[in-house]
Structure formats: structure tokens, C-alpha cells
Amino acid sequence: MSGDGTRCVHGGHPPGAPGDPLHPGPVLSSTFDLGADEPLPTDFYGRAGNPTWRALESAIGDLDGGECVLFSSGMAAIGAVLRLTGRDGALVLPSDGYYLARALAHGELAPLGVPVREVPTTGPFDGLAGAALVLVETPSNPGLDVADIAAAAAAAHAVGALLAVDNTTATPLGQRPLDLGADLVVASDTKALAGHGDVVLGHVSTRDPGLAASLREARSRGGAVPGPMEAWLAHRGLGTLDLRLERQAGNARAVVDALLGHPAVTDVRWPGHVGDPAHAVAARQMRRWNGVLRFTLDSQQAVGRFLAASRLVGSATSFGGLRSTADRRARWGDDVAPGLLRFSAGCEDPDDLVADVVAALEAV
Ligand SMILES: *Cc1c(COP(=O)(O)O)cnc(C)c1O
Numbered sequence: 001m002s003g004d005g006t007r008c009v010h011g012g013h014p015p016g017a018p019g020d021p022l023h024p025g026p027v028l029s030s031t032f033d034l035g036a037d038e039p040l041p042t043d044f045y046g047r048a049g050n051p052t053w054r055a056l057e058s059a060i061g062d063l064d065g066g067e068c069v070l071f072s073s074g075m076a077a078i079g080a081v082l083r084l085t086g087r088d089g090a091l092v093l094p095s096d097g098y099y100l101a102r103a104l105a106h107g108e109l110a111p112l113g114v115p116v117r118e119v120p121t122t123g124p125f126d127g128l129a130g131a132a133l134v135l136v137e138t139p140s141n142p143g144l145d146v147a148d149i150a151a152a153a154a155a156a157h158a159v160g161a162l163l164a165v166d167n168t169t170a171t172p173l174g175q176r177p178l179d180l181g182a183d184l185v186v187a188s189d190t191k192a193l194a195g196h197g198d199v200v201l202g203h204v205s206t207r208d209p210g211l212a213a214s215l216r217e218a219r220s221r222g223g224a225v226p227g228p229m230e231a232w233l234a235h236r237g238l239g240t241l242d243l244r245l246e247r248q249a250g251n252a253r254a255v256v257d258a259l260l261g262h263p264a265v266t267d268v269r270w271p272g273h274v275g276d277p278a279h280a281v282a283a284r285q286m287r288r289w290n291g292v293l294r295f296t297l298d299s300q301q302a303v304g305r306f307l308a309a310s311r312l313v314g315s316a317t318s319f320g321g322l323r324s325t326a327d328r329r330a331r332w333g334d335d336v337a338p339g340l341l342r343f344s345a346g347c348e349d350p351d352d353l354v355a356d357v358v359a360a361l362e363a364v
Contacts, residue, residue: 011059074188089132153181192320248291309363319344
């Protein structure tokens with residue numbers, strides 16, 4: 001099909017009839033006209049379906065190369081996948097990925113008798129015997145390590161397990177895990193996909209129609225449904241994902257170049273840099289880079305001085321938005337150095353951003 005920009009702008013917007021709105025608004029109705037006759041029309045109640053969801057699901061499904069099911073958040077999407085596909089064996093999760101996936105598995109599923117195991121993002125993916133579901137997250141949050149998706153898929157399939165990939169950091173433009181052998185893609189669209197920091201949303205994509213139908217049923221039963229307004233805002237945000245990623249990746253590269261070799265900074269990681277330990281595998285499986293990187297300052301106090309001195313870098317969790325932000329991950333309990341910052345390069349001008357970061361490092 002067409003290029004990334006065209007797909008982002010036109011995805012989920014089928015050609016209309018004369019007089020139709022070129023920019024349709026969200027359908028906010030919770031209930032729909034059932035008519036005098038049965039069976040049910042496509043839309044009947046807002047927890048089961050909504051035309052505004054379907055438009056965004058069509059756009060994301062096209063980018064992921066599968067069928068997309070929206071959820072109210074990234075965690076709702078991950079929770080649905082873990083509950084549905086993890087119950088016939090062990091759950092294998094990344095030991096260094098997003099902390100709430102582990103918290104959900106250990107806190108809610110393990111007490112029900114589901115064995116939960118952890119493997120680092122970089123593997124090795126041997127010892128999966130007995131697994132029903134293997135989840136990898138790549139590039140991982142916050143470590144920016146990279147899992148070899150094709151190798152993980154082969155290892156999971158060899159023991160009869162499904163492979164799910166958390167694609168949040170990469171976005172559907174950065175990486176197509178279903179093409180690399182994954183059975184499921186999960187993502188927090190709160191981050192770069194919606195991209196403006198005004199929405200909490202998530203999705204799952206799969207090529208298995210039975211799994212997609214089960215996920216829709218699980219969504220309806222569990223009630224973790226997105227609001228139509230959130231879906232509409234995310235669809236509007238998706239229209240500029242190609243442009244935003246381009247700028248964010250360029251800014252990340254410029255910031256990384258400024259950080260490397262700076263005396264106050266250690267441990268810079270960004271898979272797009274040729275010197276990064278994850279670059280070779282990332283270059284093999286990713287289509288393009290993004291704005292999320294990490295680096296370490298000397299201490300929590302050094303991070304405080306950096307954030308106070310910067311004029312452009314917001315102190316905030318989440319990532320992938322228009323504004324550059326940084327988040328000290330140890331505050332959330334991640335097992336990382338006290339001075340580790342996950343840095344999300346925004347859409348500022350590269351010269352302005354680099355000048356600001358370098359000036360703020362002077363204060364460290
Ligand atoms: C943020 C995030 C999540 C959770 O998504 P929410 O939309 O905040 O529920 C899951 N995985 C990764 C990698 C994330 O960064």
C-alpha cells in the first residue's frame with residue numbers, strides 16, 4: 001500500500017458520499033436504535049461497539065497488519081491478553097519491562113494458580129517449556145534493550161506458546177511484530193500513537209480471527225472500553241504520527257550525540273545509534289526509530305538539578321508526546337540506578353532542544 005504518512009492521514013477514513021463530513025466527529029451515543037425487527041444491528045450498546053472505535057481500529061489494524069481491538073488503556077489491553085491466553089500454562093514476562101504487567105501477573109493471576117516466570121528482554125528464550133504465553137517488550141521500557149522478535153516467536157512456538165509483543169515504544173510505524181512471527185501485538189496508545197498527552201488508550205492486534213473475537217468478548221465482559229472521545233482524539237493524533245516520529249527520532253539522535261562523551265552522563269542507550277549494543281538486532285527488525293532514550297546522571301540530586309535547570313524538558317512520566325519530558329524511573333520502583341532518566345524527545349527544534357539539554361547539564 002502507500003507510505004507511512006499517507007496511511008496515517010487516510011487510515012480509517014473511507015471515502016464518503018457527497019455531503020458527508022470530511023472530518024466526522026465522535027459518536028457519543030451509549031445506545032443505538034434497534035429497529036422493530038431482530039437481529040441486532042452492528043451498533044446496539046456503547047460497551048459492545050461504537051463506529052468511532054471501528055474507524056480507529058481499522059487505521060491501527062492496517063498499520064499493524066492485523067485485526068485491532070481497542071481497550072481503555074495499555075494496561076487494559078495487556079490484562080485482557082494475559083487473562084485470556086495465559087491461563088492454560090505459565091506466563092512468561094520480561095523481567096525488565098513495564099512494571100505494571102509484572103504487578104498484574106504476580107498480584108492477580110499467580111494467586112489464581114497461574115505460574116509466572118520472568119526472562120530479560122534480551123533473552124535467552126530457552127526454558128519456555130510449559131508456557132502458554134510469552135510476552136516481550138521491545139524496545140523495553142525503561143532500559144531500551146531489544147528482544148529478537150523472530151527468535152522469541154520461534155522459541156515460543158516450539159513449546160506451543162503464543163508470543164505477544166508490547167510495541168508501545170516502537171509504535172506500529174516503527175515495528176510490525178506480526179510480520180516477524182508474533183501472534184499478538186499489545187500497545188499503550190497513550191504514548192506516541194495518540195501523541196498529545198491528552199488520552200489514555202490501548203489496543204491489541206492479531207491475525208487470528210478467533211483470538212480477535214475472544215478479545216472483543218473479553219472487552220465487553222470486562223468493561224475496559226475506551227470512551228468515543230478518547231478514540232476520536234487518538235485517531236486525530238495518529239494522523240500526524242509519521243511527522244512526529246520523524247522529528248522525535250531526529251531530536252533523539254541529536255540529544256544522544258550531545259550526551260555521548262559528556263562528563264556528567266553515563267550509560268546512554270538508544271537503539272538507533274550505531275554504537276548501541278542493541279543496534280544490530282534493532283536495525284534488522286525495526287522499520288524506523290523513535291524519540292525514547294535513556295541516560296544516567298550521578299544521583300537523584302543530580303537529576304533534580306538537571307530538571308530544575310532545563311526550560312524545555314518537562315518532568316513527567318509517560319513519553320511520546322509533543323513536549324520533551326524526562327522521568328526518573330527509580331521513583332516508580334524500577335530496578336535501575338537512582339539517576340537513570342528515561343528521556344522522551346519531543347517535537348521542538350533540534351538546536352533548541354540540544355542547547356537546552358547541554359545548558360541543563362551544566363547545572364548538574
Ligand atoms: C505506558 C505503558 C504501558 C501501560 O499503558 P497505559 O496506557 O498507561 O495503561 C504498557 N506498556 C508499556 C511499554 C508502556 O510504556
